[in-house]
Amino acid sequence: MATAPGPAAGPLATVAPPRTGRFSGPNGRETATGILFVAPWIIGFVAFSALPMLASLVLSFTDFDPRQADEIRFVGAENYARMLSDPTLIKASAVTLRFALIVVPLSLAFALAVALMVNSTLLAGRNVFRTLFYLPLQIPIVASTVVWIGVLNVSNGWLNLGLGAIGLPAVDWLNSTFWVHPALAIMGLWGIGNMMLIFLAGLQSVPTELYDAARVDGAGVWARFRHVTLPMISPVLFYNLIIVLIATFQYFTQAYVITNGRGDPGGETLFFNLNLFREAFQFYNMGYASALAWVLFVVVLGLTAILFRTAGSWVYQGSGER
Amino acid sequence: MTSAVTPRLLPRDAAASAVRRPFRRFLAIAGFTLFATMVVSAFLMPLLYMTSTAFKDPNQTSTPGAPLYPATPDTFTFQGEEYPVYQVPTDDGLMAWALIEPHREDSVFIDPADPDAGPITWVGRWRTLEQNWTFGLDTGNFARAWEILDFPRMFFNTFAIAALSTIGAVASAVLVAYGFSRFRFPGRNGLFLLMLATIILPFQVTLIPTYAVFFALGWVGTWLPLIIPHFFANAYNVFLLRQYFLTIPRDLDEAAMIDGAGPFRILRSVIIPQAIPGIVAVSLFHFFWAWNEYFLPLVYLQSAPDLQPLSVGLGRFNALYSAEPTVVQAAALLAMALPVIVFFFAQRAFMRGVVFGGVEK
Amino acid sequence: MVLILAACGSPGISPEASTSASQAASSASASAGEVAEIEWYVGLGTGTNPEQIPVQEAEVDAFNADHPNIHLTLTVVDSEQAEQDLATRMPTNPPDIIGPIGIRGLQGFGDNLLDLTDQIDAAGVDRGSIEDALWDVYQLDGKQIGIPMAVYPSFIYYNKSLFDEAGLAYPPHEVGEQYEGQDWTWETVRDLAMQLTVDANGNDATSADFNPASIEVWGLDAQFTNNDPRAWSTIFGGSGSIVADDGTTAQWPDNWRTGLQYFYDGMWTDHFIPTKAELDAIEPGGNSFQTGRIAMDVVHQWYTCCVRPAEGDPPVTDWDIAVLPTGPDGTITSKLHADTVGILDTTENPEAAFEVLNWIRQNPALLQAWGALPAITDQRGDFFAGLDETFAPLEIDWEVSTQMLEYPDVPSHEAFMPNFNEANAANGEFGSRLWTTPDIDLDAEIDAHLERLQGIFDEAS
Incomplete structure (x- = not known):
């Protein structure tokens, strides 16, 4: 079957493999083959995504109310202009950014730490541990939210009972403007199963030879992690970063269920997308909601594009991205 | 601790060190596993709460001074x-x-x-x-959940929808990711960014037009809107597999190419075997997402209760003014049973896949 | 622009254009003996409980068996998701009938409901069988958008065991009756409720040793009024309106300020009403009376749905109902809920839809399943008899309910506000704040809230 990577290659050696062979330059045949493989997505995009996306862009220039679809009016850039003087939107954007600054690094670090732990040869029963860390993702959202409301209750929630057992004061997690973000972040950690799995897949594909070579060079645990593991899993780290970034900017479900969509307490959980949802389906300002969506879209797409630009400098491409 | 030190005092002969090394390794494993057990216990505490709730009489939670574990009053x-x-x-x-x-x-x-x-x-x-309380598991919540929801049929529906959409999603994502990671063609990067764009736009604003498309196709009230689109590769899966494929050294493709293999054969005999962990990850990822997907099945299958998956059925226990937390938890545990088993075995395949992939662990 | 929209939602994204034509066509076709398809959408109010769904399904089957010219289908959607789901469907695939739906819910879809005036007359509906005031509830911009179907006065559900334990007399069942020599006012209720509120050491809320951190029983609650300051103000302060007579100015009448203060102090100062966190601790679903830890609870007639123990030993074994006390405005006010069903004006078969509507609204099996007190006065006796059967051997004094029906809140606490949905959301946020925050200056908070509301009202014009 397939062969192992080149002998005794140091971490840097594989970064720039020799570019030889038929694939070394673009040609008609390569283009045709590439497009052929990508075609399923192109067809699906045209069939199922393009029209709805375009429609929402068009709707963002209207006063569309889904209950009164026939009374739709073109309002020019009015929806976009309205954003400049919408205090709720400003607050929602600030809340979302603040939350993202906690949650993105925290969940990436936690998922990676767990992946390293359940990948360690020092761990007995790794299969069981992997399954256990993945378990929460298999709980239906209706149930898991009810669970968390119970666990985070100020007087008889298990989290506070645990804190009390080690002498810490009780925290009103869900009703305090200060504690609600940490509470949601803790809830978010419960859903790291996918990220963990993806990191794990990355860790699995780091060739053991690299660690052996590093050991021979006298690298300790941290140096091996820093100079072998991190570069080698940087592609999946990059993936997780992009996905968690998109997910955080679209953060919605938990906040919606916990607060019945009101953004309690004090608007601290009125995230950008929850505000968008309210505009769309509670106030029926679908035109304005569409405009909000497209602004978020441009911001997140811009961030993603920037990350892709910087990727060349820190994301390892075993096959040499061309 | 003391026993770890003791061997050090023994004469440094070969036999002693042969004993010592496995023993130290055993201690390291035991210590690390103990640490991991503590972490996972804290992590799963809410699950324990959930299980405990599911086995409680609905009235226990609201009784002052009731124990945390399921119990019945004497x-x-x-x-x-x-x-x-x-x-x-x-x-x-x-x-x-x-x-x-x-x-x-x-x-x-x-x-x-x-x-x-x-x-x-x-x-x-x-x-x-x-x-006075006596520990006792109340299975009444499970009985009630089982009685109200047609579990066998809903399991079948959920499994069928999740399995079919996973097959389509993974097969198409492998092809598309291969295209994006191994071939150069004009507009490739732009196309890739466009693909990511489809998941960046919040779905709330494309919901109505998307519904309109599926309604026009006559697919409302069937599984098709929940399955067919996945046969055309979604961005999450393609992106992940592309990242994974990029880590596979190109020498392997090129060796196969020199042997005269075409792109399809390279995909089949080089890329896929090397990428088994990534493919398994994507499959699990998609399967459990589809298993728990709630809102879209609710929208598209509301007129066809016989076709609804479990996620929609569970909503019934959360009804306005009569939420039944204990039954919700019991039903959710029942609903989880199958995915947990699937995951455990897929996880083993995941490990085997790595070995087959030839990268020695 | 419009072309793109039309393209993306080909069949009838602009229903208006086709409605009148198709109405004419369908009336003709229905009379030609074709089967009219009618979809009945449940989820905006009651009707989604696990035990209600089979009753609805059975009744729909029975209807179809009796009506070869109509094919009725039932769609039940999780109430959490129903508004979003319905909005998603409305541009392309709207149902025909929606309901049961309350007064507040109607504000969201009122503009989409068909005027039933002509059909009501044509079908010979006996308007006199229902109180006039109830008809008015469904008058919107000159349209009669519904036939009154169910009414739910509110009153006090009380847990007799907790009164027995405290050695206190039960609250009055008759309007005008005194309680232990005191007039039955909210002040009397406060004193009573504080004696009923008891902590884990057995101290009641009037005791100097009372510990508010370990309350086991609260004297009073108004459950399921989640975050609605209009509802709280009405219960404890009497009828009022958030909109001044000019229709544009936001206001909080004095009796509402008094009422809201009563409620707020009840939670945070006198501790006889549970706060949000305390409620979550005893019953995350909000059904607090059912836990046996609330002595008196102001809830509507429909609460008979959920006071009934689902399974096992009920903690509330012995309860009855009592009349509401006199409020600060000197009158009794029983916050009223009402339910009806309506027809969306996009229906292709308005006549068949009306036939279904007329059948639903007077179907005793459905009303019983929903715990809905019939709007038709003649049906109420049978309804209460049905409840007696359900709750036997308890004998509930349903006379209380009948008496309370005489004191509805006018205008309704769910009445129209300019920019309704946004104003409603703002009220909800204000309610959350009161419900979760101690030590606030309520008058100042109300004034700040009014300023915000005024901004929302002004956007409407």
Whole structure:
């Protein structure tokens, strides 16, 4: 079957493999083959995504109310202009950014730490541990939210009972403007199963030879992690970063269920997308909601594009991205 | 700790070090596993709460002083009525008496050991007394969930929708990711960014037009809107597999190419075997997402209750004004059983895949 | 622009254009003996409980068996998702009938409901069988958008065991009756409720040793009024309106300020009403009376749905209902809920839809399943008899309910506000704040809230 990577290659050696062979330059045949493989997505995009996306862009220039679809009016850039003087939107954007600054690094670090732990040869029963860390993702959202409301209750929630057992004061997690973000972040950690799995897949594909070579060079645990593991899993780290970034900017479900969509307490959980949802389906300002969506879209797409630009400098491409 | 030090004092002969090394390794494994167990216990504490809730009588959670574990109050039947038993301090020590008539400053008890002695008036506040509970799992919530939801059919629906959409999603994502990671063509990067764009736009604003498309196609009330789009590769899966494929050294493709293999054969015999962990990850990722997907099945299958998956059925226990937390948890545990088994075995395949992939672990 | 929209939602994204034509066509086709398809959408109010769904399905089957010219289908959607789901469907695939739906819910879809005036007359509906005031509830911009179907006065559900334990007399069942020599006012209720509120050491809320951190029983609650300050103000302060007579100015009448203060102090100062966190601790679903830890609870007639123990030993074994006390405005006010069903004006078969509507609204099996007190006065006796059967051997004094029906809140606490949905959301946020935050200056908070509301009202014009 397939062969192992080149002998005794140091971490840097594989970064720039020799570019030889038929694939070394673009040609008609390569283009045709590439497009052929990508075609399923192109067809699906045209069939199922393009029209709805375009429609929402068009709707963002209207006063569309889904209950009164026939009374739709073109309002020019009015929806976009309205954003400049919408205090709720400003607050929602600030809340979302603040939350993202906690949650993105925290969940990436936690998922990676767990992946390293359940990948360690020092761990007995790794299969069981992997399954256990993945378990929460298999709980239906209706149930898991009810669970968390119970666990985070100020007087008889298990989290506070645990804190009390080690002498810490009780925290009103869900009703305090200060504690609600940490509470949601803790809830978010419960859903790291996918990220963990993806990191794990990355860790699995780091060739053991690299660690052996590093050991021979006298690298300790941290140096091996820093100079072998991190570069080698940087592609999946990059993936997780992009996905968690998109997910955080679209953060919605938990906040919606916990607060019945009101953004309690004090608007601290009125995230950008929850505000968008309210505009769309509670106030029926679908035109304005569409405009909000497209602004978020441009911001997140811009961030993603920037990350892709910087990727060349820190994301390892075993096959040499061309 | 002391035992770890002891071997060091032994003469440094070969036999001793042969004993020492496995022993130290054993200690390291035991210590690390213990640490991991503590982490996972804290992590899964809410799950324990959930399980405990599912096995509780619906009234236990709201009873003051009830234990955290599932339990039933001890009762004593007196003249046809059941009464709860408390620990009552008396001149003869602590007595287990049944409370038959609570009052604020004095209450009437009956001694289960001697009911013929008749009611005893005890002066004191019964709310300060400890109630007697016996550990016991109440399976009534599971019975009720099973009775209300047609679990076999809903399991079948959920599994069918999730499995079909996973097959389509993974097969198409492998092809598309291969295209994006191994071939150069004009507009490739732009196309890739466009693909990511489809998941960046919040779905709330494309919901109505998307519904309109599926309604126009006549797919509302069928599984098709939940399955067919996945046969055309979604961005999450393609992006992940592309990242994974990029880590596979290109020498391997090129060696195969020199042997005369075409792009499809390279995909099949080089890329896929090397990428098994990534493919398994994507499959699990998609399968569980589809398993728990709630809102879209609700929208598209509301007119066809027979086709609804479990996620939609679970919503019934969360009805306005009559939410039943204990039944929700029981039903959710039932709904989880199958995915957990699937995951456990897929996880083993995941490990085997790595070995087959030729990258020695 | 419009072309793109039309393209993306080909069949009838602009229903208006086709409605009148198709109405004419369908009336003709229905009379030609074809089967009219009618979809009945449940989820905006009651009707989604596990035990209600089979009753609805059975009744729909029975209807179809009796009506060869109509094919009725039932769609039940999780109430959490129903508004979003319905909005998603409305541009392309709207149902025909929506309901049961309350007064507040109607504000969201009122503009989409068909005027039933002509059909009501044509079908010979006996308007006199229902109180006039109830008809008015469904008058919107000159349209009669519904036939009154169910009414739910509110009153006090009380847990007799907790009164017995405290050695206190039960609250009055008759309007005008005194309680232990005191007039039955909210002040009397406060004193009573504080005696009923008891902590884990057995101290009641009037005791100096009372510990608010370990309350086991609360004297009073108004459950399921989640975050609605209009509802709280009405219960404890009497009828009022958030909109001044000019229709544009936001206001909080004095009796509402008094009422809201009563409620707020009840939670945070006197501790006889549970706060949000305390409620979550005893019953995350909000059904607090059912836990046996609330002595008196102001809830509507429909609460008979959920006071009934689902399974196992009920903690509330012995309860009854009592009349509401006199409020600060000197009158009794029983916050009223009402339910009906309506027809969306996009229906292709308005006549068949009306036939279904007329059948639903007077179907005793459905009303019983929903715990819905019939708007038709003649049906109420049978309804209460049905409840007696359900709750036997308890004998509930349903006379209380009948008496309370005489004191509805006018205008309704769910009445129209300019920019309704946004104003409603703002009220909800204000309610959350009161419900979760101690030590606030309520008058100042109300004034700040009014300023915000005024901004929302002004956007409407």
